[in-house]
Amino acid sequence: MSLPVLKLVAQRIAMGILLLLAVSVLIFVGTQILPGDVAQSILGQSATPQALENLRRDMGLNDPAYIRYFRWLGGVLTGDLGTALSSGQDIASSLKGRLWNTLFLAFWAAIVSIPLAIGLGLLAVRYRNGFVDRLISGLGLASTSLPEFFTGYLLIYFVAVRLQWFPSVSTVFDGMTLGERLSAIALPVTVLTLVVLAHMMRMTRAAILNVMQSAYVETAELKGLTPLQIITRHAFPNAVAPIVNVVMLNLAFLVVGVVVVEVIFVYPGMGQYLVDHVAKRDVPVVQACGLVFAAVYVTLNIVADIVAIVSNPRLRHPK
Amino acid sequence: MSRELDYLSRRVAQGKLSRRDFLGRAAALGVTSVFANSLLGSAALAEGPVKGGTLKAGMQGGASTDSLDPATWQSQVPYKFGRQWGEQLVEIQPDGTLQAKLAEEWGSSDDAKVWTFKIRKDVEFHDGKTMTPDDVVATMERHSDANSKSGALGVMGGISNVKRDGDTVVFTLKEPNADLPFLLDDYHLMIQPNGGKDKPTAGIGTGPYKVVTEEPGVRHIGAKFANYWNGDKRGHAEQIEIIVINDATARTSALQSGQVHMINRVEPKIVDLVKRVPGVTIQNVAGKGHYVFIAHCNTAPFDNNDLRLALKYAMNREDMVEKILRGYGSVGNDFPINKAYPLFSDDIEQRAYDPDKAAFHFKKSGHDGPVLLRTSDVAFPGAVDAAQLYQQSAAKAGITIEVKREPGDGYWSEVWNKQPFSESYWGGRPTQDQMYSTAYLSTADWNDTRFFNEKFDKMLITARGELDETKRKQIYRDMGTIVRDEGGVIVPMFNDFIDATSAKVGGWVPDGNQEMSGGYALSRCWLNA
Numbered sequence: 001m002s003l004p005v006l007k008l009v010a011q012r013i014a015m016g017i018l019l020l021l022a023v024s025v026l027i028f029v030g031t032q033i034l035p036g037d038v039a040q041s042i043l044g045q046s047a048t049p050q051a052l053e054n055l056r057r058d059m060g061l062n063d064p065a066y067i068r069y070f071r072w073l074g075g076v077l078t079g080d081l082g083t084a085l086s087s088g089q090d091i092a093s094s095l096k097g098r099l100w101n102t103l104f105l106a107f108w109a110a111i112v113s114i115p116l117a118i119g120l121g122l123l124a125v126r127y128r129n130g131f132v133d134r135l136i137s138g139l140g141l142a143s144t145s146l147p148e149f150f151t152g153y154l155l156i157y158f159v160a161v162r163l164q165w166f167p168s169v170s171t172v173f174d175g176m177t178l179g180e181r182l183s184a185i186a187l188p189v190t191v192l193t194l195v196v197l198a199h200m201m202r203m204t205r206a207a208i209l210n211v212m213q214s215a216y217v218e219t220a221e222l223k224g225l226t227p228l229q230i231i232t233r234h235a236f237p238n239a240v241a242p243i244v245n246v247v248m249l250n251l252a253f254l255v256v257g258v259v260v261v262e263v264i265f266v267y268p269g270m271g272q273y274l275v276d277h278v279a280k281r282d283v284p285v286v287q288a289c290g291l292v293f294a295a296v297y298v299t300l301n302i303v304a305d306i307v308a309i310v311s312n313p314r315l316r317h318p319k
Numbered sequence: 320m321s322r323e324l325d326y327l328s329r330r331v332a333q334g335k336l337s338r339r340d341f342l343g344r345a346a347a348l349g350v351t352s353v354f355a356n357s358l359l360g361s362a363a364l365a366e367g368p369v370k371g372g373t374l375k376a377g378m379q380g381g382a383s384t385d386s387l388d389p390a391t392w393q394s395q396v397p398y399k400f401g402r403q404w405g406e407q408l409v410e411i412q413p414d415g416t417l418q419a420k421l422a423e424e425w426g427s428s429d430d431a432k433v434w435t436f437k438i439r440k441d442v443e444f445h446d447g448k449t450m451t452p453d454d455v456v457a458t459m460e461r462h463s464d465a466n467s468k469s470g471a472l473g474v475m476g477g478i479s480n481v482k483r484d485g486d487t488v489v490f491t492l493k494e495p496n497a498d499l500p501f502l503l504d505d506y507h508l509m510i511q512p513n514g515g516k517d518k519p520t521a522g523i524g525t526g527p528y529k530v531v532t533e534e535p536g537v538r539h540i541g542a543k544f545a546n547y548w549n550g551d552k553r554g555h556a557e558q559i560e561i562i563v564i565n566d567a568t569a570r571t572s573a574l575q576s577g578q579v580h581m582i583n584r585v586e587p588k589i590v591d592l593v594k595r596v597p598g599v600t601i602q603n604v605a606g607k608g609h610y611v612f613i614a615h616c617n618t619a620p621f622d623n624n625d626l627r628l629a630l631k632y633a634m635n636r637e638d639m640v641e642k643i644l645r646g647y648g649s650v651g652n653d654f655p656i657n658k659a660y661p662l663f664s665d666d667i668e669q670r671a672y673d674p675d676k677a678a679f680h681f682k683k684s685g686h687d688g689p690v691l692l693r694t695s696d697v698a699f700p701g702a703v704d705a706a707q708l709y710q711q712s713a714a715k716a717g718i719t720i721e722v723k724r725e726p727g728d729g730y731w732s733e734v735w736n737k738q739p740f741s742e743s744y745w746g747g748r749p750t751q752d753q754m755y756s757t758a759y760l761s762t763a764d765w766n767d768t769r770f771f772n773e774k775f776d777k778m779l780i781t782a783r784g785e786l787d788e789t790k791r792k793q794i795y796r797d798m799g800t801i802v803r804d805e806g807g808v809i810v811p812m813f814n815d816f817i818d819a820t821s822a823k824v825g826g827w828v829p830d831g832n833q834e835m836s837g838g839y840a841l842s843r844c845w846l847n848a
Binding site for chain 2: 048049050055087088098153157160161171173263264265272278
């Protein structure tokens, strides 16, 4: 690879790291201004002042904020996310399982939705403005417009309760075979696919249509290629950058935006884990989850940028 | 169809449906009477403990922040799971009496100040060790240590000393307390090897199930403990499992699709719909839990008893029970005790909705302008609706209630027990003494109505040391009347616990001490063959 590309890529990565640092400050400040106090939240309505006082002292909640920030950041950089205040467990190890579950769900949702979305997008371009195009667009938009809890409950009612094809509770755990796991997550994967499908499909369609206006497509047409060949050989490669962008955004959503789906299907992922700890004001865990989410988001966006840079021939072959 | 038949035949066996009706319904489903009769026979046979299988419960009230350390328990799932793997010295029965558990018998000195518990012998912990009185003493020490974060700290506060004496454990109290044995049913006080001091989260107890899998906020699994001392009474299934399902709709559909056999907290709103599902039985039982509107007796304008009375008369209790609880509950009478408590007097006059009296007292109080009521979704199920209903019934008495909806986050730390007029709930306590000591004694931490009444405090202390039940009952009656007429609490309703079971579940015992059959559902029930 040539020098300017490497330089651009390095710049992106450096930006990403800076961004993550900034996010870490924001997360820390944000968790500080949450209402309530972690000790009170752990003990809840049944707290006695004595127990509260003991807990606050044990947790070092009396140190100034900036000291706690640097102590935390230092830990994160050395891979130590601390221990959860509420249960006393090591955050890194319990987070790992949850993150793995979330990535597992996101992975299968992506495996189903991305090829489907791009395929449907190509199809829509091929039959643009015809019946097929309208049908695909219409159904896609409808499925995206319905909130995920609604589609979720509909699927539970018809597929899980009535037909009993798949379980309504998607609890997964160690010792399940891959088949059992896939059966357990069938419904949430369906819901997630329906949610992200239309966005990617529409963007694919729009990006390719944009390219279809160019002169070289006309040339291809004139030399006698079939419409599908034009789309796959000439239009699609040139539309990759915007498509990858939207795919990455949706991938990020699959990881960080699945809280509602996890709650409905009782899936033990990051979202549910985060919500539980926000409710308990378990600040170290909330910070860790926030940082992981931010890292996923930033990383996926960097990947999108890099793909855009690398797929641009003008940058790859400078004069 | 077979599910419906199953269900119907079980109803006959339980005496809830007549044989003739059953045959009629079966015929309607297209079944011959010979086959239907044979079904009846097998259902009747099945009505006895069946051993084996995996009994699963889908429950609200678990989070990934839960732990196996009994000192930390406060929500439903860890504590209901705890009731299966751990045991206390005593157990409160569905009828409110006490039964021996890890203690065989107990007695007190004449002044109710020194209590002696004889500890059961030959009881084995899950780790193979035999339980000794020393373990009991260590458990009590751990939960009464001022440095401990135990939820039982308040209960243990009245105990000055616990020590072993041969086969017994002797509790010496700071003040007489006739209710001490009831306090020891507290769910935090699970007897553990060396009191759980060595490793608080080890999850070792003496219960019918030992902990196999512990994934906080996801699922908890217990396997039958082979050497359990009370095996013919408890622990019928081979394995039990609690799956945490906090979403109400997901919980109901898990029961419907057969993924779990029992669920807790069926919302009153949907009970009638759930009832119609074939095979599902609604298990509701009157409990001690109640919903409250609390006014601070020492804060203006609520420091005026006429205003408090006006607010009490402006409450339409029947309407609340009907609309908020959908009939799954009973009306309250502005003191926190109902017939579910021992030593309850049922002859205290029931306060009724009376806009005229409310208007009279409101005028007499001299207060002018709206009254601010703070509420939140988390105060109790339907709390915001209840506030609006109250707003309407009070408006008829000429009282303007201004409803302020607070965020659920921080409600317990920023609003409850801080703001002068808000909504809340109480889960109830095993005895009247505990309920009053927790929230109505002048010195109580959670005196959330800021009720300071010397006469009341004295009566409470007197009742504690009174071993004559007739006298105690009379004192409690007078105390109830004082809170009803002078207190800052409005108790519109006592809520039922509403659980649901599938057709597979046998042996359910209605137990109003807590939801899920007093918390013992998983070890009391069995899976029908």
